[in-house]
Amino acid sequence: MAGLRVRHRRTVALDSVDLDLGPGVHGLLGPNGAGKTSLIRVLATVAAPSGGRVELLGDDVQDRRHRSAVRRRLGYLPQEFGYYPGFTVREFVAYVAWLKEMPAAETPAAVERAVARVGLADRVDAKVRTLSGGMVRRVGIAQAIVNEPDVLLLDEPTAGLDPEQRVEFRTLLRELGTASTVVVSTHLVEDVAAACTEVTLVESGRIAYRGTPRALAELGESADGVGDNPIERGYTAALRTHRAAALEGATR
Numbered sequence: 001m002a003g004l005r006v007r008h009r010r011t012v013a014l015d016s017v018d019l020d021l022g023p024g025v026h027g028l029l030g031p032n033g034a035g036k037t038s039l040i041r042v043l044a045t046v047a048a049p050s051g052g053r054v055e056l057l058g059d060d061v062q063d064r065r066h067r068s069a070v071r072r073r074l075g076y077l078p079q080e081f082g083y084y085p086g087f088t089v090r091e092f093v094a095y096v097a098w099l100k101e102m103p104a105a106e107t108p109a110a111v112e113r114a115v116a117r118v119g120l121a122d123r124v125d126a127k128v129r130t131l132s133g134g135m136v137r138r139v140g141i142a143q144a145i146v147n148e149p150d151v152l153l154l155d156e157p158t159a160g161l162d163p164e165q166r167v168e169f170r171t172l173l174r175e176l177g178t179a180s181t182v183v184v185s186t187h188l189v190e191d192v193a194a195a196c197t198e199v200t201l202v203e204s205g206r207i208a209y210r211g212t213p214r215a216l217a218e219l220g221e222s223a224d225g226v227g228d229n230p231i232e233r234g235y236t237a238a239l240r241t242h243r244a245a246a247l248e249g250a251t252r
């Protein structure tokens, strides 16, 4: 994407963002209100940018025909995930497969596979309303991956997962990132350290930092970042540097 701008009335959520994302797991970090969800919603084609150009899978998503093609190859877990509580897990994931226009003959096996990958095979016939919050989140991940998407967008997928599930989920993310472009927003630095090939730090609608988790951790050590672990120290150091540069730019 180039020069991407997103406004919500008078708030500028994203300001001139240039970003190129290839295969791998891209962690999106940033303070509350930084613009992570706004970025993911534009990539998911559910929100239109106010300016700039977004290319996905080789073409501009403003082109309606290409946008429909992109949606079939996309997986998206929104932060606020809507579902039908009266559907069973199988029915709900199959419904999403239908929305994505997956071939009917492939759907049953794809649904079983996606549900198994999130560790819910034994609950496939349970109604979604009877599941715990963390399990519902996993249903959300299953519906996002049912079509084996080329681009997978996950907005805070680990919120509500228990530690064991988070560990399993990170393994799944690493697997998915070998073939697809995975973008995952999170506040948990452990997710980034364990599963991401690259970190993008967003602050006040701009990209404050991009690099590998290791480079971010090294920045934290060399720049005296504050935090309980290397990535947290890198996060605070990168934010501090970005804020100082923004302030200098504003006062010049």
Ligand SMILES: Nc1ncnc2c1ncn2[C@@H]1O[C@H](COP(=O)(O)OP(=O)(O)OP(=O)(O)O)[C@@H](O)[C@H]1O
Pocket: 008, 009, 011, 012, 013, 030, 031, 032, 033, 034, 035, 036, 037, 038, 039
């Ligand atoms: N529908 C909306 N109407 C008005 N302002 C909005 C709307 N959605 C987002 N914003 C504003 O846009 C900015 C970016 O919000 P966004 O949700 O993208 O941030 P975020 O990084 O995902 O935050 P969080 O970590 O809290 O989820 C914030 O200032 C927010 O208040």
